[in-house]
Amino acid sequence: xxxxxxxxxxxxxxxxxxxxxxxxxxxxxxxxxxxxxxxxxxxxxxxxxxxxxxxxxxxxxxxxxxxxxxxxxxxxxxxxxxxxxxxxxxxxxxxxxxxxxxxxxxxxxxxxxxxxxxxxxxxxxxxxxxxxxxxxxxxxxxxxxxxxxxxxxxxxxxxxxxxxxxxxxxxxxxxxxxxxxxxxxxxxxxxxxxxxxxxxxxxxxxxxxxxxxxxxxxxxxxxxxxxxxxxxxxxxxxxxxxxxxxxxxxxxxxxxxxxxxxxxxxxxxxxxxxxxxxxxxxxxxxxxxxxxxxxxxxxxxxxxxxxxxxxxxxxxxxxxxxxxxxxxxxxxxxxxxxxxxxxxxxxxxxxxxxxxxxxxxxxxxxxxxxxxxxxxxxxxxxxxxxxxxxxxxxxxxxxxxxxxxxxxxxxxxxxxxxxxxxxxxxxxxxxxxxxxxxxxxxxxxxxxxxxxxxxxxxxxxxxxxxxxxxxxxxxxxxxxxxxxxxxxxxxxxxxxxxxxxxxxxxxxxxxxxxxxxxxxxxxxxxxxxxxxxxxxxxxxxxxxxxx
Amino acid sequence: xxxxxxxxxxxxxxxxxxxxxxxxxxxxxxxxxxxxxxxxxxxxxxxxxxxxxxxxxxxxxxxxxxxxxxxxxxxxxxxxxxxxxxxxxxxxxxxxxxxxxxxxxxxxxxxxxxxxxxxxxxxxxxxxxxxxxxxxxxxxxxxxxxxxxxxxxxxxxxxxxxxxxxxxxxxxxxxxxxxxxxxxxxxxxxxxxxxxxxxxxxxxxxxxxxxxxxxxxxxxxxxxxxxxxxxxxxxxxxxxxxxxxxxxxxxxxxxxxxxxxxxxxxxxxxxxxxxxxxxxxxxxxxxxxxxxxxxxxxxxxxxxxxxxxxxxxxxxxxxxxxxxxxxxxxxxxxxxxxxxxxxxxxxxxxxxxxxx
Numbered sequence: 039x040x041x042x043x044x045x046x047x048x049x050x051x052x053x054x055x056x057x058x059x060x061x062x063x064x065x066x067x068x069x070x071x072x073x074x075x076x077x078x079x080x081x082x083x084x085x086x087x088x089x090x091x092x093x094x095x096x097x098x099x100x101x102x103x104x105x106x107x108x109x110x111x112x113x114x115x116x117x118x119x120x121x122x123x124x125x126x127x128x129x130x131x132x133x134x135x136x137x138x139x140x141x142x143x144x145x146x147x148x149x150x151x152x153x154x155x156x157x158x159x160x161x162x163x164x165x166x167x168x169x170x171x172x173x174x175x176x177x178x179x180x181x182x183x184x185x186x187x188x189x190x191x192x193x194x195x196x197x198x199x200x201x202x203x204x205x206x207x208x209x210x211x212x213x214x215x216x217x218x219x220x221x222x223x224x225x226x227x228x229x230x231x232x233x234x235x236x237x238x239x240x241x242x243x244x245x246x247x248x249x250x251x252x253x254x255x256x257x258x259x260x261x262x263x264x265x266x267x268x269x270x271x272x273x274x275x276x277x278x279x280x281x282x283x284x285x286x287x288x289x290x291x292x293x294x295x296x297x298x299x300x301x302x303x304x305x306x307x308x309x310x311x312x313x314x315x316x317x318x319x320x321x322x323x324x325x326x327x328x329x330x331x332x333x334x335x336x337x338x339x340x341x342x343x344x345x346x347x348x349x350x351x352x353x354x355x356x357x358x359x360x361x362x363x364x365x366x367x368x369x370x371x372x373x374x375x376x377x378x379x380x381x382x383x384x385x386x387x388x389x390x391x392x393x394x395x396x397x398x399x400x401x402x403x404x405x406x407x408x409x410x411x412x413x414x415x416x417x418x419x420x421x422x423x424x425x426x427x428x429x430x431x432x433x434x435x436x437x438x439x440x441x442x443x444x445x446x447x448x449x450x451x452x453x454x455x456x457x458x459x460x461x462x463x464x465x466x467x468x469x470x471x472x473x474x475x476x477x478x479x480x481x482x483x484x485x486x487x488x489x490x491x492x493x494x495x496x497x498x499x500x501x502x503x504x505x506x507x508x509x510x511x512x513x514x515x516x517x518x519x520x521x522x523x524x525x526x527x528x529x530x531x532x533x534x535x536x537x538x539x540x541x542x543x544x545x546x547x548x549x550x551x552x553x554x555x556x557x558x559x560x561x562x563x564x565x566x567x568x569x570x571x572x573x574x575x576x577x578x579x580x581x582x583x584x585x
Numbered sequence: 586x587x588x589x590x591x592x593x594x595x596x597x598x599x600x601x602x603x604x605x606x607x608x609x610x611x612x613x614x615x616x617x618x619x620x621x622x623x624x625x626x627x628x629x630x631x632x633x634x635x636x637x638x639x640x641x642x643x644x645x646x647x648x649x650x651x652x653x654x655x656x657x658x659x660x661x662x663x664x665x666x667x668x669x670x671x672x673x674x675x676x677x678x679x680x681x682x683x684x685x686x687x688x689x690x691x692x693x694x695x696x697x698x699x700x701x702x703x704x705x706x707x708x709x710x711x712x713x714x715x716x717x718x719x720x721x722x723x724x725x726x727x728x729x730x731x732x733x734x735x736x737x738x739x740x741x742x743x744x745x746x747x748x749x750x751x752x753x754x755x756x757x758x759x760x761x762x763x764x765x766x767x768x769x770x771x772x773x774x775x776x777x778x779x780x781x782x783x784x785x786x787x788x789x790x791x792x793x794x795x796x797x798x799x800x801x802x803x804x805x806x807x808x809x810x811x812x813x814x815x816x817x818x819x820x821x822x823x824x825x826x827x828x829x830x831x832x833x834x835x836x837x838x839x840x841x842x843x844x845x846x847x848x849x850x851x852x853x854x855x856x857x858x859x860x861x862x863x864x865x866x867x868x869x870x871x872x873x874x875x876x877x878x879x880x881x882x883x884x885x886x887x888x889x890x891x892x893x894x895x896x897x898x899x900x901x902x903x904x905x906x907x908x909x910x911x912x913x914x915x916x917x918x919x920x921x922x923x924x925x926x927x928x929x930x931x932x933x934x935x936x937x938x939x940x941x
């Protein structure tokens with residue numbers, strides 16, 4: 039006889055062998071014993087927990103006439119025919135392949151005939167969620183009141199796809215995931231019977247990977263045996279199943295928390311060459327950050343499934359990072375998961391994501407942030423008092439939002455504008471032009487021929503050439519703002535740039551920055567006004583008409 | 586899977602000893618064949634072009650050969666010769682019809698499997714790119730996959746199991762395939778294909794360990810395009826918005842590309858160009874973070890890479906990589922190349938015009 043995989047060989051044949059579904063098995067057995075059989079059943083639950091097996095056992099049990107009620111004998115003709123799938127009275131239909139209304143109509147035709155040799159005609163429709171809506175609807179009348187000799191059994195992994203009108207006509211049984219301990223016990227029994235030496239800890243790994251599905255567990259065990267033979271070591275199991283090494287995970291989280299993009303790229307290279315699944319690794323990485331976060335939020339709780347030594351390391355890393363940062367990283371990972379799911383270059387996306395995680399930077403905790411805001415408020419309050427004390431200077435300070443923020447922008451290139459020293463002024467201007475040349479060639483070549491009129495701490499006045507075609511270059515608001523941007527970048531503060539085209543004042547692009555000389559005069563004139571009025575005037579650039 | 590690789594047809598005859606690397610998978614089959622405990626359903630996972638289909642062919646030959654030694658097929662008996670000639674009646678290969686593997690294709694497989702094999706001991710049915718199965722197709726395969734009629738072996742090829750329905754994965758034995766070691770592959774290209782070492786290194790590294798992909802990329806049509814594509818990305822930052830848009834339209838209309846299904850030779854198109862750009866930004870990232878040099882792909886543009894890397898930031902590079910990846914996905918989904926390329930190229934240009 040040809041080799042059969044463990045999952046088929048060890049398919050349960052009586053209710054007692056079904057593992058982890060006692061609630062279903064017991065109910066069905068009692069129903070048979072007391073003769074209270076419904077005409078339609080729906081079995082739903084995750085993959086590989088015994089739906090199809092129970093359906094077959096149930097079919098055998100109600101058609102078997104030798105065994106005691108509820109226990110199929112597995113020896114009579116009916117039982118044997120059902121087991122090898124050749125029975126005429128018990129038909130197992132693949133709902134996913136025969137999903138149209140035509141197939142259902144055919145089925146309805148055949149229902150009227152009496153069973154050939156057994157008590158009942160039983161239709162088992164597996165993967166019933168794939169039937170089309172018309173097919174489901176064509177089944178409704180039959181399903182509600184079938185002939186007395188007909189029983190329906192539906193099995194599906196996705197009961198939410200089955201219409202409610204079908205659900206309400208069936209007795210529904212929800213199958214549960216099988217507890218890991220039960221899986222281990224069953225695998226142990228199989229291993230003993232098959233003469234395979236495998237450590238219980240290894241079976242535990244298999245059970246964990248199977249996520250409560252017995253068929254998954256048996257498939258994985260088959261695979262492990264095929265790869266390593268009759269004697270299986272724990273290491274073979276982790277190797278064969280591609281379980282990601284905890285060390286690599288710790289290394290990755292450490293690299294990310296330390297902000298070492300180079301290390302990240304090396305790690306991805308390692309994972310890739312080892313043949314790990316990139317998506318699997320990503321999942322494990324998310325899990326890792328979840329563990330880190332949980333360790334901070336609920337340290338006593340037993341939510342993290344790791345060894346004690348790992349726990350210490352998790353704690354160390356988590357405390358290094360802090361709750362806010364972990365939150366941010368985990369959020370980012372979750373958001374980017376979709377990128378990885380649909381990409382055709384998972385490795386590239388993983389590298390990008392990990393490098394990005396490194397550069398997300400240090401996040402201040404909320405308390406720290408609040409502290410800083412409080413400090414800032416204090417400073418501002420102090421500034422306001424000083425502003426009240428001084429007159430024109432204070433008003434000017436408030437008027438210019440850029441002046442209060444000398445530290446904004448990158449700090450590596452602060453060029454102080456020289457005050458009134460002609461030589462320094464020319465030098466600063468020249469440096470700015472050099473800088474401009476690296477950014478915007480066109481603007482540079484135009485500006486280098488223009489004349490610098492005034493250049494103080496926060497304002498710049500230049501005069502264009504009158505006859506040149508380029509004299510109107512900066513009249514385009516977009517270009518003008520670009521120029522302002524360059525100035526801000528170079529001088530690290532907001533500059534007022536005034537462009538005169540050979541004597542005439544240029545059209546003013548920014549209303550909030552009126553010409554300086556006029557404002558100065560106005561301020562002096564308004565110095566006697568109350569402070570608030572001064573502020574309003576300076577904010578809107580107006581002046582007092584009448585007192 | 587950067588490019589779609591089809592090795593069937595070119596390498597129909599394949600024995601286990603001719604497959605490069607994949608010692609784990611070979612060991613697996615050596616064991617199951619010699620112990621005669623051959624499971625009926627396999628899931629081969631790994632990137633394209635590392636020997637999944639070749640292994641399925643080798644498996645078919647080994648199982649049906651009249652005089653095998655160990656797991657090696659003899660190559661001269663009738664089944665072996667039929668296999669080599671590509672007319673073995675009991676080798677079924679299903680590949681996507683257009684974008685997807687459709688339910689009709691799987692129904693046809695189910696029907697064919699219900700008859701006994703024509704002459705073989707084991708009939709082998711290979712589903713190429715199993716992740717391309719529609720939901721309906723995958724579901725209609727479940728029953729067959731769990732309990733196929735005797736004498737049938739089902740092989741599903743996929744990149745990663747997470748791309749498949751869990752109900753499918755749980756019915757199969759998974760056989761993982763690793764990417765081929767890049768250095769060994771470069772040596773092989775130089776030795777067997779007599780390729781220029783620099784070119785071999787570039788395609789070897791860019792392929793990420795997929796031999797099929799490396800072979801395709803080393804073809805002259807691709808190689809000529811490569812220079813054009815790289816020059817595009819090099820000059821992108823200095824272009825004005827208008828010129829960038831012109832370039833986008835040009836790329837979208839000219840780089841049609843042709844799939845491997847057509848009879849004409851394969852012509853690389855937009856997806857390949859974007860893949861190359863992705864590789865370019867990745868190289869910049871590698872230079873920028875100072876990762877080991879052996880990871881760099883486009884070594885013939887080493888100087889330019891080092892030069893450009895001075896002006897860019899890591900943030901910009903990661904943003905560009907995301908943009909390029911998004912473009913590949915959009916192209917696949919929307920099928921309006923002008924729109925996608927316009928968006929992508931202008932987006933990339935905005936990232937760099939502030940910098941360079």
